[in-house]
Amino acid sequence: MKFDLMFIFMSSLLGIFVGMVASLFLVILNIFINFIWVTVPGNLEWSYYPLIVGLIGGLLVGLFQKYLGDYPKTMHQTLQEFKETGSVRYKKRVGKNVLAAWIVLAFGASLGPEAALSSILGGLISWVGDKMKLTLKRREEFLNLGIGTMMATIFHAPLLGMGEALEKDTVTKQSAKKNWPKILLYGWTTLLGILGFTSINRLFPKEALFGLRFAKVNWQPEVLWLIVPALIIGVIFGILFLKLEEISEKIAKKITNKLIAAVLAGALIGVAGMISPYLLFSGEHQLLSFSGSAAKESVLFLVLLALGKSLLTNICFAFGWRGGKIFPAIFASVAIGFAIITIFNYTPGLIIGIVVAASVTIILNQPIVTGALLLFLFPLQFFPAIVVACYLSGKIRSKLAEIKMIV
Known part of the structure; x- marks a missing residue:
């Protein structure tokens, strides 16, 4: 240049x-x-x-x-x-x-x-x-x-x-x-x-967006036992997100009428909105409020929310509702992270950060971009662990691509 x-x-x-x-x-x-x-x-x-x-x-x-x-x-x-x-x-x-x-x-x-x-x-x-x-x-x-x-x-x-x-x-x-x-x-x-x-x-003031709310960072030694499982769960969820993408595209190819496909996706959006408002939109606006109440939700609710968000995102895109998948992928990954700390509540921000870093790296196939994306989303104390999680997940993704498990 x-x-x-x-x-x-x-x-x-x-x-x-x-x-x-x-x-x-x-x-x-x-x-x-x-x-x-x-x-x-x-x-x-x-x-x-x-x-x-x-x-x-x-x-x-x-x-x-x-x-x-x-x-x-x-x-x-x-x-x-x-x-x-x-x-x-x-x-x-x-x-x-x-x-x-x-x-x-x-x-x-x-x-x-x-x-x-x-x-x-x-x-x-x-x-x-x-x-x-x-x-x-x-x-x-x-x-x-x-x-x-x-x-x-x-x-x-x-x-x-x-x-x-x-x-x-x-x-x-x-x-x-x-x-x-x-x-x-x-x-x-x-x-x-x-x-x-x-x-x-500044001309249109509104509440802060795209942030996470955590209690004061409290380092707990028990968290060391959760780091590797959190990384593995993040990788698995990232793979699942990509598989849902493949399935959605295969279904969409069987529907040749674009109007019917779009209306079907719209109906699914409507049903999802009746179940939970967190399933709608990108997740950017809801992330802050969600992080303040997610720890009180059941593990089942959080897992189903993450799966539902991922499925709806991929169906919307495949059925003609075009947009970006990064915000929804982050939101769904955060929900999976909260599902873990609902059971094992040790240094929550660190575990959620590792899950999100691993999952989003698998989905985007860009470890450096993922690290930069998450830098100010989580407390800076966790950033070294997030960087390592992005790096390791990037290596895992390369191996998975070699054996054609993911594209």
């Missing part, structure tokens, strides 16, 4: 722009969610309201898919399109991505906003690239910087962008020392992205 002043300046503007776009997208989304799930039912007394909302959402998603196309585009599709064409189409597409994403997320899908935002930003960055006559290399750098910054802002993980850069260097066997300018630029762009994100958020 050429490290010149003009590129640094443009990257700085990109960081602020990405942060503000991501924040505005989420602010408007939350207005829709509040209207659909708080304002309207507040004036009604319909016990089946979640089912009605799910069916309406399924109808809208299905009609959108049938007549306007497969929107919103996923992060994988965005990166793949750029790899194949050197650009991300934006004409008559950015608006469709935005509207489709708002429909999917506002009507309760157990999915996150990162996939839709990556496609939106990809289109906007390509538009800027066309207007400024940027080279293919510059477009690629801006796209990677933009997605890394977006991920860091919505997950409140300042080091996530740098983690993405390090992960890419690891995969391509490049020297992190050689590429330190790129890593620093990711960090700088992310910092400005968070500044842009926060500046918009």
Whole structure:
């Protein structure tokens, strides 16, 4: 990466722009969610309201898919399109991505906003690239910087962008020392992205999101006996999440009518909402309150919640409700961690941290990114253990992929 002043300046503007776009997208989304799930039912007394909302959402998603196309585009599709064409189409597409994403997320899908935002930003960055006559290399750098910054802002993980850069260097066997300018630029762009994100958020104050509530850290020697089991359980749950993904995709392929598939997923969302509100949405908004009461729940409830969340997430995605899986995967993994400490309540934050680190690493196949993602979610005292759990889980995943147990 050429490290010149003009590129640094443009990257700085990109960081602020990405942060503000991501924040505005989420602010408007939350207005829709509040209207659909708080304002309207507040004036009604319909016990089946979640089912009605799910069916309406399924109808809208299905009609959108049938007549306007497969929107919103996923992060994988965005990166793949750029790899194949050197650009991300934006004409008559950015608006469709935005509207489709708002429909999917506002009507309760157990999915996150990162996939839709990556496609939106990809289109906007390509538009800027066309207007400024940027080279293919510059477009690629801006796209990677933009997605890394977006991920860091919505997950409140300042080091996530740098983690993405390090992960890419690891995969391509490049020297992190050689590429330190790129890593620093990711960090700088992310910092400005968070500044842009926060500046918009301050105009619309709300309670803290994407956090966990733990009692004061109390180190207990008995926790040493739980570290390895917690790692194993996290790995197993991550594998289970991926297997549910495979099963959901196989079922979806048998349903050729997109409208029927979307309505079926909507019906499942509605039923899930009648069972527990924790099954709906990405889990970002519920994580803080959930962590404050989860220890009082039964082991059976927590395990079923984790399984239900994972199943609903994968069915939503496979059946046309497109979105990100990272937030729901974290929420479900946290539920499994709480199920363990409900039985063995020794240094809870550490055990939950290891379970989540192992599970999410298996699901994402990105140990460095997972570590950066969880850095500020758990107390800093646990971060060394989380890093080790990410590393070991990454090695386990590589072995499992070699024997074709997972892809």
